[in-house]
Amino acid sequence: LWANCLSQLQDQVSSNDLNMWLRPLQAEVNNNNLITLYASNVFVKNWVETHFLAQIIKTAQALSQNPELLIKLVEGVKPAAPKTLSAPITENMTHSASAVNSQQDSEQIEFRTNLNANYVFENFVGGKSNQLARSAGLKVAKKPGDVLTNPLFLYGGSGLGKTHLLHAIGNAILADNPNTRIVYIHSERYVQQMVKALRSERIEQFKKFYRSLDVLLIDDIQFFAGKDGTQEEFFHTFNSLFEGGRQIILTSDKLPKGIDNFTERLTSRFGVGLTLQIEPPELETRVAILMKKAEERHIDLPEEVAFFIGQKIRANVRELEGALNRVQANTEFTGRPITVDFAREVLKDMLALQEKLVTIENIQKEVAEYYRIKVSDLKSKSRLRSLARPRQLAMALAKELTNRSFPEIGKNFGDRDHTTVMYACDKIAELREQDANLQEDWLNLVRILSA
Ligand code: ADP
Ligand code: MG
Numbered sequence: 001l002w003a004n005c006l007s008q009l010q011d012q013v014s015s016n017d018l019n020m021w022l023r024p025l026q027a028e029v030n031n032n033n034l035i036t037l038y039a040s041n042v043f044v045k046n047w048v049e050t051h052f053l054a055q056i057i058k059t060a061q062a063l064s065q066n067p068e069l070l071i072k073l074v075e076g077v078k079p080a081a082p083k084t085l086s087a088p089i090t091e092n093m094t095h096s097a098s099a100v101n102s103q104q105d106s107e108q109i110e111f112r113t114n115l116n117a118n119y120v121f122e123n124f125v126g127g128k129s130n131q132l133a134r135s136a137g138l139k140v141a142k143k144p145g146d147v148l149t150n151p152l153f154l155y156g157g158s159g160l161g162k163t164h165l166l167h168a169i170g171n172a173i174l175a176d177n178p179n180t181r182i183v184y185i186h187s188e189r190y191v192q193q194m195v196k197a198l199r200s201e202r203i204e205q206f207k208k209f210y211r212s213l214d215v216l217l218i219d220d221i222q223f224f225a226g227k228d229g230t231q232e233e234f235f236h237t238f239n240s241l242f243e244g245g246r247q248i249i250l251t252s253d254k255l256p257k258g259i260d261n262f263t264e265r266l267t268s269r270f271g272v273g274l275t276l277q278i279e280p281p282e283l284e285t286r287v288a289i290l291m292k293k294a295e296e297r298h299i300d301l302p303e304e305v306a307f308f309i310g311q312k313i314r315a316n317v318r319e320l321e322g323a324l325n326r327v328q329a330n331t332e333f334t335g336r337p338i339t340v341d342f343a344r345e346v347l348k349d350m351l352a353l354q355e356k357l358v359t360i361e362n363i364q365k366e367v368a369e370y371y372r373i374k375v376s377d378l379k380s381k382s383r384l385r386s387l388a389r390p391r392q393l394a395m396a397l398a399k400e401l402t403n404r405s406f407p408e409i410g411k412n413f414g415d416r417d418h419t420t421v422m423y424a425c426d427k428i429a430e431l432r433e434q435d436a437n438l439q440e441d442w443l444n445l446v447r448i449l450s451a
Contacts, residue, residue: 001064002027002035008059013052014349020333021048022056026078035060035071038078045075047329109193109202109209114184115174119167125292127285130161133276137165141172144180144215144247149274151238151248155255156278157447159316162251165278166217169249173215182215187223191230198229207233211240215247221270222252226261235266242269279443280450281317286310289317290324299328301338308340312351314401315450323347358401358449360412366448367394370441379414392424393442399425401449 010018025048026038037056039045048056053073061069121141126134133154140149152169154162170184185193197206210216216237224230241248252259256267256275281289287303287310294301301324309327313319323343330346331338344351368375371390378391391413398409399421406418413421432439 001029001060002037004063005056005060008063009052009056012055012059016346016348017052020330021052028078032066033068033070035069036078037071037073038076039073040075040077042075043329043332045073049073109197109205111181111183111209113170113174113182115170115182116167116184117171119164120171121168123292123296124161124164124168125285125289127281127288129279129281129285130165133165133278136274136276137169138172140247140249141169141176144173145245146247147273149247150242150245151250151270151273153250153252153256153270153273153275154278155252155275157253157280157316157443159318160278160280161317162278163219166219166249166251170215170217173247180214181212182217183210183213184217184219186219187221190218190234191223191227194230194233207237210237213241213246215249216241217249219251220253221250222254222259224262225259228263231263231266235263235269238266238269248273280314280446283310286314286317286320290320293321293324297328299324299331299338301327305338305340305343308343309347312347315447319350323350326350360398360402360404360409363394363397363401363445363449364412366445367397370445370448379412381414389438392428393438393445395421395424396428397442397445397449401446 006018006022009022013022021044024040024044028036028038030036037048039048053071057069057071060071061067121134121138124130124134133156136149136152137154140146140152143149154165156162167184170182173180173182194203194206197203224234238248250270255277256262256270259267287306290306290310291301291303293299294306305327309320309323313323326346327338327343330336331342336342364375364378367390368378371386373387373390377387378394380387382388395409395413398404398412399406402409404412406421410416410418410421428438428442432442
């Protein structure tokens with residue numbers, strides 16, 4: 001099965017990755033539902049786990065036509081004598097819900113800040129895209145509970161630093177005043193805790209706990225969508241904290257009013273303090289982030305390589321980190337120095353994906369879909385505002401996201417002159433400053449196109 005699996009994976013991962021990471025693994029079939037893969041060291045194990053395990057499991061399940069098949073990665077050498085075929089799957093492998101619950105039901109809600117000490121302001125790189133959110137965060141850290149910034153609501157796409165910033169604020173508050181009762185919690189975890197409290201008739205304790213805090217940090221509040229009971233309960237907790245002058249900070253992928261299945265009385269509360277967006281970082285910030293992360297991890301990353309990666313990978317910071325991880329692993333493994341050519345080689349598949357995605361054709365398709373018009377409208381001569389504006393936006397996106405020249409872009413938009421494209425780019429740049437709706441459209445499309 002493993003050999004078949006490897007040959008299937010050949011189509012999904014680069015041969016470089018296949019040879020370096022996957023072929024050296026030793027497979028042991030434990031039983032019909034479990035395969036153990038042995039990695040030669042913990043570094044390989046972690047790397048395979050984070051980069052390939054999900055794909056391996058999917059492929060193996062499809063090949064064996066067994067949706068329950070699990071794959072376990074361990075560090076070590078495959079034992080010579082095969083184990084008996086009846087080896088049971090351990091509980092923590094199957095993530096059995098009842099096992100987890102029965103263990104946790106005996107727990108009280110104990111006070112823990114849940115703050116991650118690695119996420120601090122010192123390693124949060126500032127730039128135009130996050131400047132407002134960052135400085136508001138610093139302000140809140142100095143003066144938690146201030147009416148101007150309570151609640152603080154931070155929103156933006158995935159991988160742009162919301163969670164990092166949330167922890168940074170929490171850590172800064174705690175550093176100033178170690179006795180602050182402060183809790184960071186992801187909204188999904190909050191829902192779980194509440195459900196458990198209800199089931200074990202400890203809801204009063206749950207309420208008391210959250211209403212006794214000085215600072216409450218809730219991450220990804222959009223997960224409350226559609227959970228009416230949680231929203232109801234949180235509404236009262238929110239009010240109780242707010243009225244007591246306690247600081248609340250929330251993050252979400254959207255504006256409060258943009259989250260579906262959310263009660264209006266709650267979203268309107270979210271907006272009474274300060275609401276700020278974190279945008280995708282621009283090139284200089286992407287480069288600065290790469291340099292900062294490299295320095296932290298003692299990677300010798302030349303600036304021109306950071307620039308190369310920053311230029312190519314635009315979607316979000318998480319992707320940038322992924323690229324840096326890949327470069328780091330390959331340089332440690334091969335002992336080769338980091339150069340632009342080296343980066344281009346080890347990131348080949350990531351870069352191909354980016355370049356394949358963002359073509360003029362693709363931009364036209366997405367823009368047409370977004371505005372519910374036809375691709376041919378983007379190439380037509382019509383001056384109707386409802387067509388001309390999306391057309392200008394599409395041209396500006398083409399300039400921003402592809403390496404095509406003004407004349408090339410014009411040619412692809414119904415044989416227009418390059419000055420028309422230049423005008424469109426200027427116009428859109430101007431409108432993005434003045435018209436919040438257009439700016440929102442722009443950001444949405446950039447996100448869609450670089451996802
Ligand atoms: P989000 O919560 O918005 O999805 P995260 O806060 O989890 O994003 O950020 C993803 C990764 O990118 C984290 O490792 C974080 O440290 C890093 N990151 C994001 N923004 C920055 C920044 N401005 N400076 C340094 N690291 C950043
Ligand atoms: Mg997050």
